[in-house]
Amino acid sequence: MRVGVNHQCDICGKYFYRAAYLKRHLDIHMSLKNKCEICGKEFAGKSTLTGHVNTHIGLKNMGCNICGKTFHHGSNLKKHMVVHTGKQNHKCDICAMEFHWKSDMMRHMDIHTGQRNHKCDICGKAFNRKSNQKYHMDRHTGQKNHKCDICGKAFHHKGHLNNHTNIHTGQRYHKCDVCGKAFHCKSHLEKHMDIHTGQRNYCCDICGKAFHQGSDLKNHMDIHTGQRNYCCDICGKAFHQGSDLKNHMDIHTSQRNYCCDICGKAFHQVSGLKNHMVMHTGQQNHKCDICALEFHQRSAMRRHMDIHTGQRNHKCDICGKAFHHKSYLKYHMDIHTGRRNHKCDICGKAFHHKGHLNNHTNIHTGQRYHKCDVCGKAFHCKSHLEKHMDIHTGQRNYCCDICGKAFHQGSDLKNHMDIHTGQRNYCCDICGKAFHQGSDLKNHMDIHTSQRNYCCDICGKAFHQVSGLKNHMVMHTGQQNHKCDICALEFHQRSAMRRHMDIHTGQRNHKCDICGKAFHHKSYLKYHMDIHTGRRNHKCDICGKAFHHKSYLKYHMDTHTGQKSHKCDICGKAFHHGSNLKNHMDIHTGQRNHKCDICEKAFHHKSHLENHMDIHTGQRNHCCDICGKSFHQGISRKNHMVKHTGKQNHKCDICAMEFHRRSNMRRHMDIHTGQRNHNCDICGKAYHHKGNLNNHMNIHTGQRYHKCDVCGKAFHCKSHLEKHMDIHTGQ
Known part of the structure; x- marks a missing residue:
């Protein structure tokens, strides 16, 4: 029994704070009910029935004088006014947490007592309140009675529909007092506040990682257990969370509802659009404390930090190679399996990763989104621009310990080390010739197949690689940009x-x-x-x-x-x-x-x-x-x-x-x-x-x-x- 709850119903065992609440509750059992003529729902009090009927007819007579929000029932307006006053009169005796309404505090107390009286008959899950059990049952039945009039999206709960409607209207009622950022729904504001307070009350017993919310901890535990309850009916891929499955389904439907106003690029999720917009602003808010390198996103900085710590937790079971990130291991596994799921619709070339396909498609379309601010040269993909920038800065941070040669990227240094060790892991199955890099083997295979996809528009000469065509084109232009400092002789190529x-x-x-x-x-x-x-x-x-x-x-x-x-x-x-x-x-x-x-x-x-x-x-x-x-x-x-x-x-x-x-x-x-x-x-x-x-x-x-x-x-x-x-x- 809860503290201070002395009045118990003899029929269902439910407890109440006051005798008047118990008496009103007994009317439900005695069938003293007021019935709604529209949906048939019955209520103990007439005023409650009146408020319910207003829901059907859309009548909201009770309006807030501060923000203008209207309500069906006076009690709802009364509860709403507490939000504007900021008054929190109800305090938890255990953790000292404060609440606007007593009902919220009572629900909070169930967290401390662990009391869950309402159990699902299908999966056995228990809940603090009967309303939560009701919403949960809608997931089993698939019933979504609350539909958006603008986009047609349906929801289990009316509150979720209201939050969703705020996205269309652009209304953000919930504002952060620290930084001023506003949100569509209260739960998003609560999550945001944990960033300022740094409070993470939910800790994983296995790896020690802490989370702001219990739901985040629960989702995290699925990683340790390997449990993936949400499976795609099309490709069979399984996910830890339903939201991940939902986002995945957009790939099959090719639905991209979130479009960039600057370059027109479309995304499956609003988060993808948000991350993309940072590229246009050039804003890099996340800085590495060790080397001062700046990043657009926090996730990119975290992956970068693994380079300094040397931490590689994701290991390949076939060759033993370790990686900083799980996604890198996944792409690496495709090399062993030979799986290339992303195919070009124009030339038929297949790739391990979708990003590589996107960069390849830019070659066909001629689009070059990444432009150098120094010389104006444009590139198909961001990595090429980053390599190009090292030419202007002259920065070579990766140095060979044997011969002292320096390189712009770590991958270039790694390939260079194979020259000293003599290691050639990529072997041609036709002639037996071995190579330091997979790309060299791939180019070599074109010799056996006689495939020359890159053709000169002037003389018709064909080449195995686009670099060969590029070098050849300089011959036609007669441009000789590389001059010898000693004899002044000029050359087409460096x-x-x-x-x-x-x-x-x-x-x-x-x-x-x-x-x-x-x-x-x-x-x-x-x-x-x-x-x-x-x-x-x-x-x-x-x-x-x-x-x-x-x-x-x-x-x-x-x-x-x-x-x-x-x-x-x-x-x-x-x-x-x-x-x-x-x-x-x-x-x-x-x-x-x-x-x-x-x-x-x-x-x-x-x-x-x-x-x-x-x-x-x-x-x-x-x-x-x-x-x-x-x-x-x-x-x-x-x-x-x-x-x-x-x-x-x-x-x-x-x-x-x-x-x-x-x-x-x-x-x-x-x-x-x-x-x-x-x-x-x-x-x-x-x-x-x-x-x-x-x-x-x-x-x-x-x-x-x-x-x-x-x-x-x-x-x-x-x-x-x-x-x-x-x-x-x-x-």
């Missing part, structure tokens, strides 16, 4: 400039284990290794010739097609490759930057100097398998082999004379045309070929580079030495 810088520094970190030759770049070493292994993976479909590198095959294909895209503006000569045109231009400018340290002879190209050095060293590594003759260069041996085969593919159109090599035929054509473009500056004698002029100049200078190893006699040109050697051999 990576090309970095490789160029190694020429100035002389740094060659990539060394061949077989011959010891060093290279500026790892890719150059890779191509070089193919020479030792003899591997030629790139084969011509026309003649069957194979090459070490794909670019060599490409140049070779121009031989079949006859395409020469690079033309000299001075003499009109065309070339297959841009580098050949560049070397050719040195002939017109007379520039010879590569000089021999022994004889001081200068050359247009570095490879020509290297070939020349073999003359001084006497090194002849390329030997004929038939006659044993050796050569300084492989191309010389190749030209020599034509003599053994007797094949003469180049024929003169005038005299039908045939030649082994095209260059010999060209020199022969000068005889028919009489063209002699190479004149001696001393005696004026003219020659068909520049090599003949060089040999002639040795006569004037007296230089004899070609010496006989047998008798020591020297000659002006190589051909004279070869004729002389026949004397010793008797050939």
Whole structure:
């Protein structure tokens, strides 16, 4: 029995404070009732019936002089006036909590006594008041008698409908005295006040986490027990709370009722819209106490704090990897299962996460919501903007302990560490090649499938990745934004400039284990290794010739097609490759930057100097398998082999004379045309070929580079030495 409740009903056992209340209650049992003619409900008192009838006819005669709110019954107005006065005359003797009305205090006392006399016959749940049991029964029956006239939404209780109506009207009667924030219903204000007081009376016995309300603690306990009573009928997904299931159903119906007035983006829930609006205002109210980083939302800051504490409570059962947040573990599990539920309607590409699909869709639509305030550049997703901002700030907080290299993001540092450890966890099932990152493996797979989804609108060339297309487009614009500080040479890409810088520094970190030759770049070493292994993976479909590198095959294909895209503006000569045109231009400018340290002879190209050095060293590594003759260069041996085969593919159109090599035929054509473009500056004698002029100049200078190893006699040109050697051999 409650304290101070001395009057008990002999029929139902209910207690009352006063005898008058008990007497009125007994009239109910004695059937002294006043019946409503509209709904049939019966009441003990006539005044109570009158107030009830006003509910049906919508009559509210009792109005508040302060806020204008009207009521059906005078007793309701009396209770309402206490809210304006702020007077709380009823105090709990146990916890000292104060209330406006005695009825509220009586209901509160049931929390301390634990008394719940009204039990549900279906699920066994007990309640303090009969009205609470009645509302609970509506959940089992699904009965919602109170419907909103504006949006049609129905509710179990009229009070819930009233709170919901305030959302449509925008009325917020319940205002916080501390910060002035107003709310639609009183319960929201009460929850809000706990933020100011910091009061959390409901504590979890398992993990110690505290909550403002008992309902929050109850929902939290479902996480420990794993109980999920609310299941989706469409996809079978289960939830701890009914509200979570309700929000989930909006995904299936695609209903997004909450729309942003600035960018038009729509959301399933009002909370999603609220969080989104912070992005437009740029307001970041949540600051990290350790690194001072600011965030739009408190949840984002909490996740950030796990980086400082190193706490990773969510572990993968398959590979053992741990994560700061449960959602990250969930996305990670999709990698193991291969599940990709979010598919692009345009290109069919599937993603593990919906956010990734949204960012991908922006590529098709061309929408770039995230703009840099410094340079104005816009991006499809926020993460790309954040990475871009590090370029302006120059901030690199993640440093490698081994080589000291710094990175903008922790993920970049992690990928870099795989280079030091040599760890390659992503392996190709077709060719067995392994990669440091999953993205590299994915790009590699496009080579096997020959899939090239990114096409150039100007020349039609297709690429595996969008980055490849982007780099290619710079070639068409001719824009060279990356300049060398030493020689002022300009480049289309930063990576090309970095490789160029190694020429100035002389740094060659990539060394061949077989011959010891060093290279500026790892890719150059890779191509070089193919020479030792003899591997030629790139084969011509026309003649069957194979090459070490794909670019060599490409140049070779121009031989079949006859395409020469690079033309000299001075003499009109065309070339297959841009580098050949560049070397050719040195002939017109007379520039010879590569000089021999022994004889001081200068050359247009570095490879020509290297070939020349073999003359001084006497090194002849390329030997004929038939006659044993050796050569300084492989191309010389190749030209020599034509003599053994007797094949003469180049024929003169005038005299039908045939030649082994095209260059010999060209020199022969000068005889028919009489063209002699190479004149001696001393005696004026003219020659068909520049090599003949060089040999002639040795006569004037007296230089004899070609010496006989047998008798020591020297000659002006190589051909004279070869004729002389026949004397010793008797050939």
